[in-house]
Amino acid sequence: MSRSRTAWVVPTALAFGFAFLYVPILAMVVFSFNNSRLVTVWDAENSPTLKWYGALLHNQQILEAAELSLRIAVLNATGAAVLGTMVGLVLARFGQFRGRTLLSALTTAPLVMPEVITGLSLLLLFVALEQSIGWPAGRGVTTITIAHITFSMSYVAVIVQSRLSGFDDALEEAAMDLGARPLTVFRRITLPLIFPAILSGWLLSFTLSWDDLVISQFVAGPGSTTLPMIIFSKVRLGVTPDINALATLMVLVVALGVIGSTLLLQRQQKRLLRDQQLAAAGD
């Protein structure tokens, strides 16, 4: 059969692709329990050990940077969720208005814009602003957060817009016809519909910020060293076991978060489906 001659391509690509995606991460996790300082030589006698995790917890520099990154990530995710939801709503529901094309272009460009360009340009803006109006005074948490919101809000906008496109606006129209004010319609109907999208937008913005090195490097000031900046300066000098431990912790948190939210969303989806079926049965 001609089918069997090509049928191997897809399963092989899947197996190879997933191995490619996960083997490096697994190797990193395994070697975080290695006793040897030589990261890639397994010290069988004294391993597995948690000593690099202990070293991590006593590294004041890393802990402080992690706290700063956490603070910026939360601020960024919240700001990006608000602004991004507004954009998503406008693009999906407001129909035609002057500036629509511009808004849509300004939303998609940050998704692909190389980070060095965005970072450099934003820094130059901050310097020019400080010179002419005195704000922002110096660079630090404020400038990093503004920079992160600017690229994160595009991701939220895309997620919210595509969620809204999945629903027709009949519910909102009906509420308007019944005399509900726009804000009420948004609060009672639109917001619950797009809430899962806003939540995943918030989480994505959080990780984008938590992860960002290049843009932060441009717009950070003295005293505002984020976690990726520390990791980068350590990693540049070579492979170090405590970074393996840090990576393992981060992979663990992300894996739990993604799996948890996927299960939660699936349950919500099922409940929504059941409610719809019940409503249909009640008619």
Next chain:
Amino acid sequence: MGCLKSRGGQRLSGVLARLRQWRPGRGLVIAVPMGWLLLFFLAPFVIDFKISLAQVQVAIPPYTPMFEWVQDKALAIRLHWHNYAFLFTDSLYIRSYIYSLQVAAVSTLFCLLLGYPMAYGIARAEPATRNLLLMLVVLPFWTSFLLRVYAWMGLLRNNGLINNALLSLGLIDTPIQMMQTDFSVYIGIVYSYLPFMILPLYTNLEKHDNTLLEAAADLGARPVTAFLRVTLPLSLPGILAGSLLVFIPVVGEYVIPSLLGRPDQLMIGRVLSDEFFANRDWPVASAVAILMLVFLLLPIMLFQRAQQRNAAGQT
């Protein structure tokens, strides 16, 4: 009198109706994010361009002003185009641009060759398996980009896992130099950007109507022919979106070439940040950025069209 009054009443009710329709909220919901993006995304490029026309000087900020009042009255406008001329005369910059475009094009191709069959397999899988596979694609995308690149350093180094394994198996006598080569750059980029290729392809392939393939088979087309004549043409928008999502950011990639790349051939993102951080030459760094933007303008516009068509297709 009565006529006048009723006309006044009409006008009043018209105004009231318009007042009721006038929703300040609507304008505000547009204006706030628009203002943010104009100030923090568009305006920076204008300033970038302005500074690329300045001259470097030892001062804070380290560039000459464009407008200056000379002798109290006359306004002097100083435009220094020589930064751009400099980029074209020193072969370092041209070679870095060409190398970056080449790396971006080749890694996009590899992402496509690996990502397409993966996306195809996921789209054809049973619904339960499909969700699991999709989550496995997305999961690395959520973990730290920097740490995933770092993970490859542990594998590719001369005393790394791959070399150690090959040495102990007796397949090689001396370690193969894999770090700081084109190979390690391609590995790092394909690894980091693969999910960006798979997701838009999957979104496209998942929507395909299976009956088209069945019809092709009924008409005697072999699977390969059916794929080439039906599936592949239908998936072109997904291929375009995924390729641009990989190609454009990779041209300016900084982290991967810094950690895995060749020391003798820099990518342009590295050149830009060296000009800025090491040489403190803000005008040349700005010119490098503007020129990169010029190269990327067409791909970015193509990406925007693909995105808009995609958004329109969903409604």
